[in-house]
Amino acid sequence: MTTSVPHLVRTQDNAFWFEAAAEGRLAVQRCSACETLRHPPAPACPECHSFEWDSVDAPLHGTLHSWTVVHHPKDGSLAYPLAVGLVDLETGTRLVADFEEGTDVDALRIDAPVDIVFGEHAHAEILPRLRLSGGRS
Numbered sequence: 001m002t003t004s005v006p007h008l009v010r011t012q013d014n015a016f017w018f019e020a021a022a023e024g025r026l027a028v029q030r031c032s033a034c035e036t037l038r039h040p041p042a043p044a045c046p047e048c049h050s051f052e053w054d055s056v057d058a059p060l061h062g063t064l065h066s067w068t069v070v071h072h073p074k075d076g077s078l079a080y081p082l083a084v085g086l087v088d089l090e091t092g093t094r095l096v097a098d099f100e101e102g103t104d105v106d107a108l109r110i111d112a113p114v115d116i117v118f119g120e121h122a123h124a125e126i127l128p129r130l131r132l133s134g135g136r137s
C-alpha cells in the first residue's frame with residue numbers, strides 16, 4: 001500500500017489517547033483542577049490553565065454534527081468516497097473521524113446517531129471510525 005498519510009506524532013500530552021484507541025476506548029482528557037473535559041488533547045486546560053490532567057472514557061456513540069465527503073487527493077491507504085464526520089459526544093466534546101469503508105454517504109444526516117468503532121488506519125495505527133447506528137455490522 002502506498003500512502004502519503006503522515007505518521008502520527010505522539011507526545012506526552014496525546015499518547016494516552018492513541019493508547020486508548022488501540023485498546024478500543026475513546027479517551028477524553030479531563031482537567032484535574034476544574035474537571036473540564038477537552039479534546040483534542042492539549043498540555044493545559046483552556047478554562048483554568050492547569051497542567052494537571054487525567055482522562056475518562058467516552059461512551060462509544062454520539063450524534064453527527066456535520067460531515068464532508070473527500071474525493072481528492074486519493075491516497076492508497078483510504079477508501080473513496082471517504083466521509084469524515086464531526087460527532088457530538090455525551091461528554092460535550094467532539095470527535096473528528098473517518099466513516100468506515102462502505103458507508104452510504106447519501107444516508108448521512110445532521111443529528112444522525114453514530115457509533116464509534118475502531119479500525120486500522122495508515123501505518124497500521126488503530127483509530128476511531130464512525131458507523132451510522134443501525135447500519136451494517
Ligand SMILES: [Zn+2]
Nearest residue numbers: 031034045048
Ligand atoms: Zn481546568
